[in-house]
Amino acid sequence: MTKEIFVVGYDGIDTAVVDYAIKCAGKIDASLLIVHVLEWSPFAFLTPEEIESRHAKRSEELARAEKAVMRPMLDRAVAAGVEASGAVRFGAAVSILCDIAKEKNAEQMFVGRTGETPLKARVFGSVAVGLAQASPVPIVIVP
């Protein structure tokens, strides 16, 4: 039987959610899929110079996220004896996390509660609240 998959939404700051997911996965020998989303809208406006350098910048952003954000978390999971893989994606966090959970047939999903500033969260809603409403799988919100 294949291992259960836990999807972890990691914003690059809130390591508590990763630690908690490692702890839970360790108990039942599940594997983690840590997802880091770089906020990106295909409808935002760019100057001609930004368009020209976008491809180079995208590669740079991906490489940096893999190295500075994803690597330390994967190492942390491995150190705890939990199998883990990572994904860095561009787009809107809520819809990407939902898509990945569906695609990978995840058992559950872990996200942190913090992230946005309180004002921004009040006006636009936070990723945690958005996922609570839209997630296709059970969701754990880690304080």
Next chain:
Amino acid sequence: MAIQPGLRRSGAVTLAALAAFMATPAHAGSIDETINSYISAITGPFVSFIFSPFPGTTFPWIVLWLILAATVFTLYFGFIQVRAFRHSLSLVRGDYDNPNDAGEVSHFQALATALSGTVGLGNIAGVAVAISIGGPGATFWMILAGLSGMATKFTECTLGVKYRNEYADGTVSGGPMYYLSKGLAERGLGGLGRFLAVIFAVFCMMGALGAGNMFQANQVHAQLVNVTGGVGTSFLDGKGWLTGLVMAALVFAVIIGGIKSIARVTEKIVPLMALIYLAAGLVILIMHADMIPWAFGRIIDGAFTGLGVAGGVVGALIQGFKRAAFSNEAGLGSAAIAHAAVRTNEPITEGFVSLLEPFIDTVVICTMTALVIIITGVLQTDPATGLYVWNADAGRIATEGNLTGVELTSAAFGSVFSWFPYVLALSVVLFAFSTMISWSYYGVKAWTYLFGEETAGAFRIIFCIFVIIGAAMNLSAVIDFADASVFAMALANVIGLYLLMPVVKRELNSYLARLKSGEIKKHNV
């Protein structure tokens, strides 16, 4: 050809102010006029060459050149602007975007950026100029030019992507210079290609400095004078160099200083302004919904009878076509530079997306401006005959206060919403600013093609200096030079498009076949 002589003076809200202005001798030796006389002396022969009539007619040959090109491409690609319209919208919506490419420039962004370079003063000031000189009939020819120009834009933007240069650091340089030199070399015409590419690059640099810079700076100054009291009373009157200095500092901060925050603020506000402008226009049209059929009647009558306009049908046609070309830039090759920067596996998709630009710019926004001007009745008509009253001295239709350009559009909108001139003044400043930023990029690309990638900084500095010159100059000299330099770009570009159109046809046929077979499919369903 003097398109709008003395427009700067028309800012006078009342005749009294105009008289006071004329009576002030201090203006005679101002910095403005000194700069103006030097520049006019240099640019005069170039302007008269570009706008010289086709032998045996009164029709400027360069306008015929663009009409012919748009017609040829429309027929050659089998009315691509109609056939591909829905698919183009679908591409812009992102239906065909591969989710794995998220984070790359989307079709929407490419379109929005290219549009921010074209939507601007041409849609506000240019349309008013065209109608006041050519009458409402100019609108008909403007729409026709916009619709046929879609095919030209499709051709040039496809080629812009196909023949761009990609560098090791991931950046790209593209545009007519590159498809002329590389594309024609493929056809064994390398010498001609390089020659045309250099010609284009030289004209593009001048177009960037003229239409993309001086014209914009000048209109900003005119508008600022207008809202701060008008000619004669405004503290800014006669101080174009001051407006120019401030704008030059802002442009400098963005294109040389790399201060993205200014560009970002503009990018957020410009679409908002465009929406406010469209919304205000729509509200006026809805309020006068009963007059819309009449307005279209005037447009069609004017297109074929002239309605008392001195230039008659030909005048309307020339004005309509000129303003359409000036506004949507189809055939000039500028959009090809903007679209070339987009990363895509299918050059033709940028062609599809770009064909929406003349539609949005000319067929939607320009037509709306025209309808508002016609419906609000700011152009004076003779109640007995229904014909327009011709002001022979000014060479255009008479209006209260003798307005044209931005002021005429401002008066038309202001007759319904009294606060609108202030919003319009702000829009003009922001549109001009975003157009300048776009054109500085086109100019840099032309410059670096000629002098190498490492010399871009030199052009950016020249660009900033021209902002000051543009604001300080009398408009008639600026707009003539702006028009001439922009049209001159079409000279080399269109020859290249004719020679390379079979390449676009191959791309088109291959793409359509794969679309039909389902090899190219929607990702978002």
